[in-house]
Amino acid sequence: MLRTPLYLGKTPHLAVGVRIPEVFLDGILNGFKDKSTAGGVMLSYHRETAPEYVINAPPGAYEITRGHTGTSIHRYIELSAAKAKEKGVAVEIEADHVSVTASATDAVRRITGGRAVTKLSDREVEKVLEYIRDEVREAASTRNIYFFTIDTCELINHAADQVTNDEVSTLFKDQVGDSSLLDKYLGVDVSLGGLRLKFDQLEVKRIALKLYRSVEVLERIYRIIREEVPWEFGVEVAFDETPNITDPKELYFILRETTERGVPVDFVAPNVGFQKREDYTGSLEELYDRVKVYSSISALFNVLLSFHSGSGRAPFSMKGPGVHDTIRRATGGLFKYKVSGVYFELLMRLMARHESSRVRRFFEEIYDEVLAFLEEQVRVRGELYDETLARLLEEHVRLSGIQGRYLVDTPLFRHYSFVALNLRRDGKRxxxxxxxxxxxxxxxxxxxxxxxxxxxxxxLVESLGFTGNAALVRRNV
Incomplete structure (x- = not known):
C-alpha cells in the first residue's frame, strides 16, 4: 500500500497551492493520478494560511492579508492528507514561504509589484520567530507535514549594493564581523562552463553585508522546525522575492552558508526573472544560460532548483512558449515547479462565464465586493494602499469604461482578487x-x-516533464 502523504526528497515535481482545498483538491489529485505523478500541495504561511487562532479571530483582529484564503494550517493539511489517501496519490504536503516579515501585507506587496515598507528590527524578528513557531506547531500537530520552504528575503540588505567601496569594510566590521568569511571565499575558484566563480575581498564583504543576517535567521527558523517536527522533512530556501535577478555569486554564498550551518537543503529558489502571473517574455537563450549556471552552482551542494512564480498570464499559458522546455533542458529535468494563484484565477473565469445563472450572479457579487473594497482602500489609504494598487485601479476603471464591467483578466483583478476569500459579512467569510x-x-x-x-x-505536469515520476517515489519508499 502506498504511504501518503510523505517526504519526496529530491524527486522533481510540481507543487500546487490549494487555496480552497474543498474545491481544488479533487481536480488537482486526479490530474496527478492521470499522469502517474507524485506532487506537492501547499499554502504560503503568513499570507495564504495561518494558525487557527488567526483564522477564527474576529474581523479586524489581523491584517486582511494574513491567512487570506480563510483556510487554516490545520485544515489544509488534514483535508489534503485525507484526499491523498482516498485517491492513492503520492503527495508531499508543504509549508510554503515560512517567512520572516513584519507584515503579511508587505509580503503580498512584494508579489503584486509594490514595495515592502517595513524594515525589521531585531525585536520584531524575535516576535516573528515566535509566530513562526506557532505556525510550525500547528502544522506538526497533524503529523502530515513533510516539507518547509523558508523565506528570509525581507532581511536581505539591498542597500549594500549601493554602499561605496570605502564604506564596505567599515560596515562589514560593524554589522557582520565574521572575518573568517574572507579566507573562506577568497579561496574559491570554481569553473562552471563559461562562468568562473572567484571572489575578491570587496565582493565578499559586500555580499556578506547584504545576505548574512538573512542567512542567520534562516538557520534559526530551521532549528525551530527541527525542534517541533521530530520526523524526516525537506527544506527549500526561497530567495526569489527580490527586486533583481539573483547574482550567481550570491547564490553560491547562500548555499554554502546554509549547508555549512547544518541546514539540509533539498531545493533553492533564486530569482530567475519570472514575474507573478505573467508569461516570461525575455530571451529564452538568456533564460537557459542563467538557469544552467544556477543549476550548476546548486549541484555543487547537492541541491536542486525550484521555480516560483510559475503561473503565467492566463491559466493555460504555461508561462509562455518554450519556457518549460528551456528550464527542463537547462536543469536536465531535475527541478521543482510551483504554482498557486492560477487555480483561483481559473475558478473566477469559470464562474464568470458559467451557464448557471446562480453561479454567474455570485461571481458578479464577488467582483463587485472586491472592487468596492479596493476602491475604499485607495480612498482612505488603507492597509493595502500603495502606488501600485492606485495605478492598477485607475487602469481597471479606464478599461471598464471601454470594455464593460466584470473584467476578469485585468492586472487589478488578477493580482488582488485574492482578498475575496477573506472579506467578511456578519463575521463570516x-x-x-x-x-x-x-x-x-x-x-x-x-x-x-x-x-x-x-x-x-x-x-502542467506533462509540460514540465514530470509524468511518471511516481515510479521514482515507489522505488524509494
Missing part, C-alpha cells in the same frame, strides 16, 4: 463559504471545476 456551497450544491458547476482543474494540472 461569505464569499469563501458561498463558493464551497456552490461547489457542493451545483453538480454541473462542480463537474466543470473538477474537469478544468484536472486538465490544468495534467497539462
Amino acid at each position: 461569505f464569499i469563501r463559504e458561498g463558493i464551497v456551497q456552490l461547489y457542493e450544491e451545483e453538480p454541473e458547476f462542480k463537474a466543470s471545476v473538477d474537469r478544468e482543474v484536472r486538465r490544468l494540472t495534467s497539462m
Whole structure:
C-alpha cells in the first residue's frame, strides 16, 4: 500500500497551492493520478494560511492579508492528507514561504509589484520567530507535514549594493564581523562552463553585508522546525522575492552558508526573472544560460532548483512558449515547479462565464465586493494602499469604461482578487463559504471545476516533464 502523504526528497515535481482545498483538491489529485505523478500541495504561511487562532479571530483582529484564503494550517493539511489517501496519490504536503516579515501585507506587496515598507528590527524578528513557531506547531500537530520552504528575503540588505567601496569594510566590521568569511571565499575558484566563480575581498564583504543576517535567521527558523517536527522533512530556501535577478555569486554564498550551518537543503529558489502571473517574455537563450549556471552552482551542494512564480498570464499559458522546455533542458529535468494563484484565477473565469445563472450572479457579487473594497482602500489609504494598487485601479476603471464591467483578466483583478476569500459579512467569510456551497450544491458547476482543474494540472505536469515520476517515489519508499 502506498504511504501518503510523505517526504519526496529530491524527486522533481510540481507543487500546487490549494487555496480552497474543498474545491481544488479533487481536480488537482486526479490530474496527478492521470499522469502517474507524485506532487506537492501547499499554502504560503503568513499570507495564504495561518494558525487557527488567526483564522477564527474576529474581523479586524489581523491584517486582511494574513491567512487570506480563510483556510487554516490545520485544515489544509488534514483535508489534503485525507484526499491523498482516498485517491492513492503520492503527495508531499508543504509549508510554503515560512517567512520572516513584519507584515503579511508587505509580503503580498512584494508579489503584486509594490514595495515592502517595513524594515525589521531585531525585536520584531524575535516576535516573528515566535509566530513562526506557532505556525510550525500547528502544522506538526497533524503529523502530515513533510516539507518547509523558508523565506528570509525581507532581511536581505539591498542597500549594500549601493554602499561605496570605502564604506564596505567599515560596515562589514560593524554589522557582520565574521572575518573568517574572507579566507573562506577568497579561496574559491570554481569553473562552471563559461562562468568562473572567484571572489575578491570587496565582493565578499559586500555580499556578506547584504545576505548574512538573512542567512542567520534562516538557520534559526530551521532549528525551530527541527525542534517541533521530530520526523524526516525537506527544506527549500526561497530567495526569489527580490527586486533583481539573483547574482550567481550570491547564490553560491547562500548555499554554502546554509549547508555549512547544518541546514539540509533539498531545493533553492533564486530569482530567475519570472514575474507573478505573467508569461516570461525575455530571451529564452538568456533564460537557459542563467538557469544552467544556477543549476550548476546548486549541484555543487547537492541541491536542486525550484521555480516560483510559475503561473503565467492566463491559466493555460504555461508561462509562455518554450519556457518549460528551456528550464527542463537547462536543469536536465531535475527541478521543482510551483504554482498557486492560477487555480483561483481559473475558478473566477469559470464562474464568470458559467451557464448557471446562480453561479454567474455570485461571481458578479464577488467582483463587485472586491472592487468596492479596493476602491475604499485607495480612498482612505488603507492597509493595502500603495502606488501600485492606485495605478492598477485607475487602469481597471479606464478599461471598464471601454470594455464593460466584470473584467476578469485585468492586472487589478488578477493580482488582488485574492482578498475575496477573506472579506467578511456578519463575521463570516461569505464569499469563501458561498463558493464551497456552490461547489457542493451545483453538480454541473462542480463537474466543470473538477474537469478544468484536472486538465490544468495534467497539462502542467506533462509540460514540465514530470509524468511518471511516481515510479521514482515507489522505488524509494
